[in-house]
Amino acid sequence: MTNSHLKYRLIKDKLFYLFVILMSFIVTVPLFVIIYYIFKMGLSSLSWDFISKLPAPMGESGGGILNALIGTAIIVLLSSLIAVPIGISAGIFLSEFKERKLAKYVRFCTEVLQGAPSIVLGIIAYIWIVKPTQNFSALSGAVALSIMMLPVIIRSTEETLKMIPHTLKEASLSLGVPYSTTIFRIILPCGLNGILTGVLLSIARIMGETAPLLFTAFGSPFLSLDLMKPMNSLPTMIYNYAASPYPQDNAFAWGISAILCIFVLVINLIAKGVSKKWKVQF
Amino acid sequence: MTVSFSFCLGRKMKQEKIFNGYLYTVSILMIVLFSAILITLLIESFPSLKEYGIRFFTGSNWDPNPPEGKPEFGALPFFVGTLITSFLALLICFPFAIMIAVFLGEYYRNGNVSQFLKSMVELLAGIPSVIYGLWGLFVFVPVIRNLELKIFQMAYTDYSHLSAFSQKLMFGLKFILFDLLKIQPIGFGMFTASVILAVMIIPYAASIGREVISMVPNDLKEAAYSMGATRFEVIRYIILPYCRSGIMAGILLALGRAIGETMAVTMVIGNRNLMPKSIFDPANTLASVLANEFAEAVNQLHMSSLIQLGLLLFITTAVINMFGKLIINKMNKAA
Secondary structure: OOOHHHHHHHHHHHHHHHHHHHHHHHHHHHHHHHHHHHHHHHHOOOHHHHOOOOEEOOOOOOOOOHHHHHHHHHHHHHHHHHHHOOOOOOHHHHOOOOHHHHHHHHHHHHHHHOOOOOOHHHHHHHHHHHHHOOOOOOOHHHHHHHHHHHHHHHHHHHHHHHHHHHHHHHHHOOOOOOOEEEEEHHHHHHHHHHHHHHHHHHHHHHOOOOOHOOOOOOOOOOOOOOOEEEEEEEEHHHHHHOOOOHHHHHHHHHHHHHHHHHHHHHHHHHHHHHHOOOOOOO | OOOHHHHHHHHHHHHHHHHHHHHOOOOOOOHHHHHHHHHHHHHHHHHHHHHHOOOOOOOOOOEEEOOOOOEEOOOOHHHHHHHHHHHHHHHHHHHHHHHHHHHHHOOOOOOHHHHHHHHHHHHHHHHOHHHHHHHHHHHHHHHHHHHHHHHHHHHHOOOOOOOOOHHHHHHHHHHHHHHHHOOOOOOOOOHHHHHHHHHHHHHHHHHHHHHHHHOOOOOHHHHHHHHOOOOHHHHHHHHHHHHHHHHHHHHHHHHHHHOOHHHHHHHOEEOOOOOOOOOOEOOOOOHHHHHHHHHHHOHHHHHHHHHHHHHHHHHHHHHHHHHHHHHHHHHHHHH
């Protein structure tokens, strides 16, 4: 009886192990299916024209996505310009003054903002910028995206700087180096890899973000470099073209998805490489 | 010498003060940003709050541009839609997330297999949500629609040649499928949205689960092994109970994601402003209504009502996330 009970338990153990493996790998199935479809449907529309021409009018074939590529680049760059300095500074504050009451409040705000739905940030940018200027604009989109970037950068800066040993800072301060110089010349370079990883991850996060751009940067069929005018971007273009009744537009949406996926993937890979290559070790 | 030294020192002190002041200013800016967001949403949603009050939450008639009379904004269908889609997504995602967490946190902590699975799950989290939506729209919705059509065909097949018992069985099945679940061959709907949402939130729940599972002290596990427990028993009776609150935190954070997720849901949920009658009905969530109507809202009350939805979305996700983070912080302190 004991023997059979033991066998039963061992079999249960084995079955559970198989079940865990099965369930874990089932999750990778949607990933492969999605990637398969993106490249099956998307690669056929990729060509030099696709990335070097302006979009044709809806319903007509041909044309490209040059304006969306440039638009995404401009919007991402602009939001990084807003978010990176503020994010790194706030991260320094959180790691340097961790015990202060203010730090606790700042941490709380960061955490709440990190979980905030992206579409709400779009509403905020709409109320703050689009409504007063009476115009959809790239700037408002960048503001919405920069609010999304901030928490990621702040958190990664704080986590990285926390790991740097005190002795390094103390050695620098004991030599009479001013505090700010210590931060800029000793602490920040040591934590560069972590901060850079955070910045890259936040860029990867906002690059495919559509919801906040729907009523801020809005999208436009023209190539525009004016920050106060509507600007096209890859994700909003996917959304608009997916909803189009014309099959060639839908094929376009797949092509843009392929490009967007490649971008996000490459940035993620770079971020991984960065965090591995310049790992802080003490 | 003394003069220049003290001059230097003075300049350093000043520099330090300026730098500290700068850090403080930036940090206060974060608090200002957060409060400004909250206050803006409150102020902008005030007109609708004043006009509709509690009716906004209990009414189920959402009619921004009626042919005649005043517009009516009752957001109950969207609350119901949001609740059903996100909880259904959680239900679907839960077993998978736990199994991945056990796989990465207990069975394979290091090595190639775990690296592979980890990167796959990270990739799943990295795919932009609009691409999930595109895939859902052109691949998954037709699949679901075909399934529903198959069920319909089954319903209209003649079963008279079957035995009486089988006929009764078919009748019962029909009753469940059509009268309880109200399946329609549309493809778009809350069920479709939930499945896609589930795939999207698995990485969040799984990564937190993995963290807490790998934090279980070894002596606890070793004590169980030394008494002859199998690995399954250790996981079932030691690890999972020990991690209960951590897993709960992961679920909460995933729920926060699910509630705020916009694009993928908007593209597959069917966007209908009526009260959903079953999980296969087309519906709308808070976020998808915003995505659909915000850019086109012309009258002030409509805009204000939509902003009020945004405010509710913001507060709900904030509260859910806060609870999740609270649990995690408590666990980190205990460990």
